[in-house]
Amino acid sequence: SQQGEEDPQALSIQEGENAxxxxxxxxxxxxxxxxxxxxxxGLVHLILIRSNEREKHSGRLRxxxxxxxxxxxxxxxxSRAADTASYFCATDAGxxxxxxxxxxTRLQVFP
Amino acid sequence: GAGVSQTPxxxxxxxxxxxxxxxxxxxxxxxxxxxxxxxxxxxxFLIYFQGxxxxxxxxxxxxxxxxxxxxxxxxxxxxxxxERGDSAMYLCASSSTGGIFGELxxxxxxxxxxx
Numbered sequence: 001s002q003q004g005e006e007d008p009q010a011l012s013i014q015e016g017e018n019a020x021x022x023x024x025x026x027x028x029x030x031x032x033x034x035x036x037x038x039x040x041x042g043l044v045h046l047i048l049i050r051s052n053e054r055e056k057h058s059g060r061l062r063x064x065x066x067x068x069x070x071x072x073x074x075x076x077x078x079s080r081a082a083d084t085a086s087y088f089c090a091t092d093a094g095x096x097x098x099x100x101x102x103x104x105t106r107l108q109v110f111p
Numbered sequence: 112g113a114g115v116s117q118t119p120x121x122x123x124x125x126x127x128x129x130x131x132x133x134x135x136x137x138x139x140x141x142x143x144x145x146x147x148x149x150x151x152x153x154x155x156f157l158i159y160f161q162g163x164x165x166x167x168x169x170x171x172x173x174x175x176x177x178x179x180x181x182x183x184x185x186x187x188x189x190x191x192x193x194e195r196g197d198s199a200m201y202l203c204a205s206s207s208t209g210g211i212f213g214e215l216x217x218x219x220x221x222x223x224x225x226x
Contacts, residue, residue, distance in 0.1 A: 004153075033214060042115075042202060042217035043154065088153050097142065098167050099215060101153040 004089045004102030012108045019076040021105040023089030024069075030092050032065055032072050033099065037086045046074075046087075081111045113137075115218035117203050123224045124193055132188040132221045136205030143186050144215060145178055146202040154202055160186060193225045 004025040013019055023032070031050045035043040049056045049065045049072065056063045062075040076083055086106045090099040116135040124130055136143050141162055146154035156170040163183045171177070175193075180186040190197055200222050204215035 031212075035217075040200075040222075042219045043204075043215075044217070045214035048214060096167060097161070097212075098144070098156050098159045098170075100156055101146070103153045 006102045006105040010106045015111050019079050021074045023072045025091050033090045034074050035088045079109045081109050084109050115205050117218035117221050121222050125226050128193050130190045132201050134186045134203030140205035140207050142206040144204040145188050148200045195225050198225045
């Protein structure tokens with residue numbers, strides 16, 4: 001089962017532009033995480049935001065969390081061709097240690 | 112090794128055969144997860160171990176799927192009587208704390224193709 005859904009499903013931009021991806025989830029959470037996956041590879045953790053946090057930064061990444069709307073957004077600023085990948089949000093199911101992943105956003109950054 | 116290791120990286124088998132996929136987690140990580148990912152989809156949770164015990168196996172699709180972690184380190188995902196619909200990338204991840212507290216570290220996956 002999928003807890004989260006990302007929007008858009010696919011995004012194409014030029015280098016230097018910003019990329020924004022959104023994630024909506026269904027149940028209450030303790031934290032929300034974003035992962036990146038290059039084609040055919042494993043997932044790499046990008047950032048974790050806790051349910052009592054509203055915004056978090058890491059380098060060119062900015063994540064927001066709105067628990068009242070059960071949604072999060074990932075902003076990648078000044079994108080690079082190397083940012084081309086699929087991006088997934090993942091949440092715990094509220095009272096378990098398992099992480100449930102969303103459907104993903106496929107980002108293509110053109111040089 | 113420094114990261115999560117999965118073997119084999121690719122496995123091609125015939126319908127009806129038995130398959131084992133192995134995961135060697137990061138040393139000292141007590142939590143271990145198995146996910147299945149079909150092309151263009153997000154990872155789908157299968158099972159989660161804390162130590163040697165399966166803390167949550169609610170994602171296993173049916174009784175053809177079974178996973179063990181006898182010594183609390185290496186885990187094996189076992190699939191009996193494989194079907195074409197089992198074809199997917201099988202991902203393993205480990206964590207020092209469990210997903211409710213921290214990040215998961217993923218291996219590169221085992222791609223299973225059932226002919």
